[in-house]
Amino acid sequence: MSRPAPGPGSPTVARRSRLGTWVADLAPYFRKPNSRQEMLMALSFLAPSLLVLVAFVYFPIVWAFGISFTNWQAGAGTTSFVGVKNYVDSLTSGDFQNALKNSLYFLVLKLPIDMALSLLVALLLNQKLRGMSVFRVALFMPVVTSMVAAAAIWRVLYNPSSGFFNTVLNSLGFLSLRWLRDPNLAMPSVVLVALWKGLGYNIVIFLAGLQSISRVYYEAAEIDGATTWQRFRYITLPLLSPVTYFVLLIGVINSFKVFSLVHVLAPDGGPLNSVEVLVFYLYRLTFQRFKFGQGAAVSFILFAIVLGLTFIQQRVAEKRVHYE
Amino acid sequence: MTSYRLGKFFGRSASYVLLIVMSAATAFPFVWMVGTALKSPQEILAYPPTLWPHELRWENFVTVFKKVPFLRFYVNSIIVTCLITLWQVVTSALAGYAFARLHFPFKRFLFTAYIATLIIPGEVTMLPLFLLVSRLGWIDTYQGLTVPFLASAFAVFFLRQFFLTIPHELEEAARLDGAGRWRILLQIVLPLARPALATITLFIFLSEWDNYLWPLIVTNSEAMRTLPIGLRYFVEESGSQLHLMMAGAVMAVLPILLLFFLAQKQFIEGIAMTGSKG
Numbered sequence: 001m002s003r004p005a006p007g008p009g010s011p012t013v014a015r016r017s018r019l020g021t022w023v024a025d026l027a028p029y030f031r032k033p034n035s036r037q038e039m040l041m042a043l044s045f046l047a048p049s050l051l052v053l054v055a056f057v058y059f060p061i062v063w064a065f066g067i068s069f070t071n072w073q074a075g076a077g078t079t080s081f082v083g084v085k086n087y088v089d090s091l092t093s094g095d096f097q098n099a100l101k102n103s104l105y106f107l108v109l110k111l112p113i114d115m116a117l118s119l120l121v122a123l124l125l126n127q128k129l130r131g132m133s134v135f136r137v138a139l140f141m142p143v144v145t146s147m148v149a150a151a152a153i154w155r156v157l158y159n160p161s162s163g164f165f166n167t168v169l170n171s172l173g174f175l176s177l178r179w180l181r182d183p184n185l186a187m188p189s190v191v192l193v194a195l196w197k198g199l200g201y202n203i204v205i206f207l208a209g210l211q212s213i214s215r216v217y218y219e220a221a222e223i224d225g226a227t228t229w230q231r232f233r234y235i236t237l238p239l240l241s242p243v244t245y246f247v248l249l250i251g252v253i254n255s256f257k258v259f260s261l262v263h264v265l266a267p268d269g270g271p272l273n274s275v276e277v278l279v280f281y282l283y284r285l286t287f288q289r290f291k292f293g294q295g296a297a298v299s300f301i302l303f304a305i306v307l308g309l310t311f312i313q314q315r316v317a318e319k320r321v322h323y324e
Numbered sequence: 325m326t327s328y329r330l331g332k333f334f335g336r337s338a339s340y341v342l343l344i345v346m347s348a349a350t351a352f353p354f355v356w357m358v359g360t361a362l363k364s365p366q367e368i369l370a371y372p373p374t375l376w377p378h379e380l381r382w383e384n385f386v387t388v389f390k391k392v393p394f395l396r397f398y399v400n401s402i403i404v405t406c407l408i409t410l411w412q413v414v415t416s417a418l419a420g421y422a423f424a425r426l427h428f429p430f431k432r433f434l435f436t437a438y439i440a441t442l443i444i445p446g447e448v449t450m451l452p453l454f455l456l457v458s459r460l461g462w463i464d465t466y467q468g469l470t471v472p473f474l475a476s477a478f479a480v481f482f483l484r485q486f487f488l489t490i491p492h493e494l495e496e497a498a499r500l501d502g503a504g505r506w507r508i509l510l511q512i513v514l515p516l517a518r519p520a521l522a523t524i525t526l527f528i529f530l531s532e533w534d535n536y537l538w539p540l541i542v543t544n545s546e547a548m549r550t551l552p553i554g555l556r557y558f559v560e561e562s563g564s565q566l567h568l569m570m571a572g573a574v575m576a577v578l579p580i581l582l583l584f585f586l587a588q589k590q591f592i593e594g595i596a597m598t599g600s601k602g
Contacts, residue, residue, distance in 0.1 A: 035427070041505050042428035049415040050434075052475035057441050060452035067452065121346060124339050137588050138347035141354065144584045144591065146534050148552040149573040152559045153357045156566050164356055167373050196350065201595060208596035257445055260536035264556055279447050279537075286451050287541055299448040306445055 068296035075290065086297035096298065098273055099281035100305075102187065106277060107255040109191045115247060118199050122206035123236075136207075140200035147197065151264035154193045155180070186270040190262055197261070198254075202247050209243030210236070238322045245317050252309050256302065259283065278302055357577070361385075361570035368566050384571040388558075391568070394575055396547060397554035404469045404539075404550055405532045411474045412528050413521060419475075420483030421509050425495070441477040447537065454541055468542045469550070473532070479524050482598065486520035487513060523594040533580065551576055 068086055072079040090096045121139065125132050142150060157164045158179040166176040179189045217235045226234070237244075259279040262270075269276035269284075276284075282302065286295030355375070360368065361384060363377040388394065422428070423435050453472055462468035490513060498508050514521070539550045549557065555576045562569040584591050 045418040045422035049475035056472040060449040063452040
């Protein structure tokens with residue numbers, strides 16, 4: 001009733017071409033004073049955020065894309081257009097491949113354990129036993145802890161001479177390990193910290209998902225004599241799948257963006273660059289070696305990877321995720 | 325009564341044991357941090373190491389304060405985080421309301437353009453952002469630390485979703501009474517959206533408080549470092565002086581943990597809410 005103008009996609013204009021639609025949509029805003037007023041209103045509501053996005057997101061993106069086709073390097077000769085050379089060079093360079101490999105290794109090592117463990121703890125917490133809130137708080141503490149502080153704490157725990165882990169190993173009669181200084185152990189050591197830091201977040205998300213599943217299903221299953229496992233497999237898992245999908249998606253994206261944790265745990269990229277993940281490599285390339293052109297290309301490759309993985313996950317999710 | 329219970333499977337006591345082990349393992353690094361922070365340099369090297377120091381050395385904290393301007397890092401972090409959080413909430417509430425309720429040309433296109441920024445990793449824009457900010461002369465300034473982050477598409481999306489759940493009728497009644505959009509937003513919509521506003525405020529605050537890459541790039545002087553960057557350099561400088569390193573970590577962690585203990589319900593429910601909506 002009180003709608004002053006047909007919004008985009010209203011039935012009268014639905015069948016025209018896109019451009020035609022926009023023009024037709026625009027018309028009423030200029031005719032009716034009411035609509036014009038609302039348009040100005042919308043403009044004033046949007047302007048503060050839109051201006052920031054244009055200046056500090058859209059414009060930099062376009063600029064970065066332009067830079068990625070040049071050989072711009074701060075303090076090194078003239079800059080010229082080099083086509084897709086940066087992309088080809090990056091994809092074929094050993095350093096980049098090592099960084100990509102490390103990022104994938106981090107993801108593969110962390111995500112399955114992370115999801116299984118946080119779901120298990122969420123199931124345990126969902127039993128409404130006494131003292132649950134105490135556990136919830138304890139498990140959530142690392143989430144609110146600053147990443148740099150977390151990494152500093154774990155550096156001390158991993159300390160080869162006086163750290164906690166080697167003390168335990170020694171007292172059990174084992175030899176000390178070199179943890180972050182051992183090329184094979186460095187990445188698992190980093191992953192352990194990431195697990196510790198992020199588990200509480202996923203637990204809370206899973207717990208919220210579990211609590212939103214209606215009890216009716218479990219009551220019906222109980223009447224039908226379903227076992228605990230069957231109820232988990234055929235009720236909990238399917239109805240939880242949108243939440244699981246969310247945790248997975250965020251987990252994959254965030255795995256590719258890991259930086260501060262690694263930068264504090266192993267400032268030099270670890271032994272044999274074994275923990276130099278993609279963003280770490282990008283940071284060094286751009287802000288330590290000042291290869292702006294190649295850095296921009298790598299950042300778009302990173303973007304493409306994240307986008308591609310999101311797209312694949314979405315396609316899989318269409319088939320697998322059940323909505324109530 | 326008949327709710328799904330893994331407890332039957334594991335047994336109640338087994339559940340408790342598992343949870344206690346998990347919680348203890350999670351809390352342990354904090355205990356080690358505080359213990360180490362209060363040790364003397366000799367006791368750190370002692371074998372076998374002690375979990376809790378024989379003699380509490382509170383002067384470690386004084387030493388840290390003498391070595392680095394921790395208070396300055398704090399003030400910087402508070403200024404930067406509060407500016408960004410407040411501004412993001414205000415601009416996002418406005419934009420979110422416009423997308424939820426107003427009719428204007430290119431609405432769908434603009435909304436898609438906002439959402440598109442969510443899939444772009446911030447790392448992609450770091451270089452041009454740095455070049456832009458340095459051309460503006462904002463390196464090592466509060467403007468440089470805050471201005472590029474004064475809008476957030478995630479907050480816009482989150483608040484829009486919430487505004488859509490508020491019944492139209494309330495606003496229409498107010499409009500019939502002659503209230504303008506601004507009054508409706510300020511007096512009807514925003515008060516009703518208080519839980520969503522609180523959630524998004526907390527969410528932005530936490531992520532900005534821990535922001536690392538950008539302040540690392542855009543600050544040069546010690547005086548402009550935020551807490552994560554200040555702590556990071558301190559960690560590098562303290563090297564083998566683990567007691568000082570942990571004293572620094574305690575100072576960085578303690579206030580936010582205290583805040584969390586005081587408002588843990590809001591923290592946890594807020595995170596659950598952004599998870600289910602985002």
